[in-house]
Amino acid sequence: MAASIEFHRREILSRLKDPRRGDGSTSIPLEIRWDPLTGRSARLAHFGAIKAQALDYEFYRRPEVIGHCPFCGPDREAQTPSFPRDLIPEGRLHRGQALLVPNLFPYDMHSTVCILTREHVVPLPGLTPEILTDGLGLGLEFWRRLQERSASGSTFPLMGWNYMPPSGGGLVHPHHQYFLIEEPGNRFRLEFEASASHAGVGDYWSALAARERELEERFIGSTGAWTWLAAFAPEGVLGEIIAILPGAWDLDHFDEESVASLSEGLIRCFRYFESASIHSFNAALFLGPRGQKHFAAHLRLVPRTFLNLRDMAPDVNFLKMLMDEPVSVLRPEELAAQIRPFFRESEHQRK
Ligand SMILES: [Zn+2]
Numbered sequence: 001m002a003a004s005i006e007f008h009r010r011e012i013l014s015r016l017k018d019p020r021r022g023d024g025s026t027s028i029p030l031e032i033r034w035d036p037l038t039g040r041s042a043r044l045a046h047f048g049a050i051k052a053q054a055l056d057y058e059f060y061r062r063p064e065v066i067g068h069c070p071f072c073g074p075d076r077e078a079q080t081p082s083f084p085r086d087l088i089p090e091g092r093l094h095r096g097q098a099l100l101v102p103n104l105f106p107y108d109m110h111s112t113v114c115i116l117t118r119e120h121v122v123p124l125p126g127l128t129p130e131i132l133t134d135g136l137g138l139g140l141e142f143w144r145r146l147q148e149r150s151a152s153g154s155t156f157p158l159m160g161w162n163y164m165p166p167s168g169g170g171l172v173h174p175h176h177q178y179f180l181i182e183e184p185g186n187r188f189r190l191e192f193e194a195s196a197s198h199a200g201v202g203d204y205w206s207a208l209a210a211r212e213r214e215l216e217e218r219f220i221g222s223t224g225a226w227t228w229l230a231a232f233a234p235e236g237v238l239g240e241i242i243a244i245l246p247g248a249w250d251l252d253h254f255d256e257e258s259v260a261s262l263s264e265g266l267i268r269c270f271r272y273f274e275s276a277s278i279h280s281f282n283a284a285l286f287l288g289p290r291g292q293k294h295f296a297a298h299l300r301l302v303p304r305t306f307l308n309l310r311d312m313a314p315d316v317n318f319l320k321m322l323m324d325e326p327v328s329v330l331r332p333e334e335l336a337a338q339i340r341p342f343f344r345e346s347e348h349q350r351k
Pocket of ligand 1: 069071121
């Protein structure tokens with residue numbers, strides 16, 4: 001039996017007198033939604049009030065702005081740390097332009113940086129399928145080699161990506177971060193535990209992918225075995241995209257084909273971002289530890305922007321930072337409708 005997926009929402013009207021209207025009386029719609037897995041709430045409000053702001057890529061290319069970038073130049077290996085021989089005998093991992101090294105400022109025991117490109121500033125059109133598959137492929141190699149060494153294998157493979165400064169990324173030079181972590185952090189621990197308790201009535205992630213595909217409201221498309229959809233209760237001010245690989249419980253179910261079709265979907269999202277003038281995002285790819293069959297591999301992708309270029313205000317404020325209550329100005333159903341055309345070609349190829 002498929003797990004039941006329930007989408008709870010509450011629509012609210014806020015009445016006020018608007019001086020911009022004739023009689024001044026109006027009602028402003030907003031909505032609260034609850035994530036069907038975790039029950040975490042999110043607000044939809046301020047509809048259409050926030051637009052993604054353009055980024056001046058030439059500014060980031062100025063030598064005085066670049067300063068010293070350890071990921072640039074022909075001697076990037078001399079400027080980056082290497083793994084001890086007992087972890088990775090060759091010291092660093094290479095594939096194409098990509099170079100994976102330990103993070104000089106680690107967040108966990110196994111915390112790495114994967115430099116994706118030789119170029120310092122790479123606008124979205126420059127992030128090719130090869131660049132993405134090389135980077136993700138190196139991450140996969142790192143996960144496999146390090147997890148094999150772990151006796152329990154009970155670590156979560158994680159990829160994180162901050163792209164361009166509105167995302168909070170401190171380095172403009174494109175890079176992923178790959179981790180093997182024992183503590184999955186607040187949100188993913190909640191998801192992991194909720195998936196486990198859901199397992200009694202079926203596999204939540206397969207059920208979510210199937211239900212969204214059936215409803216055709218937030219379903220975006222497919223690339224390979226990945227299902228792409230707009231999150232029902234989004235984390236980002238411009239929404240959130242989720243890609244699910246049903247049945248991919250751990251690294252034994254995640255391979256180079258998974259990486260290639262994930263890259264293809266990311267490229268399609270980037271084409272949408274370009275069309276919507278979105279120049280920055282956060283992404284996280286999570287896999288479960290070995291020995292469980294309820295937490296499927298999934299990627300979360302959240303567009304980021306400065307609220308405006310006058311004050312350079314970030315798009316996160318007290319609601320998200322202190323209440324952990326995200327606000328999105330775009331309905332997930334509208335986001336899905338905007339991205340769907342960029343996935344149609346792959347849908348046809350798949351069939
Ligand atoms: Zn650089």
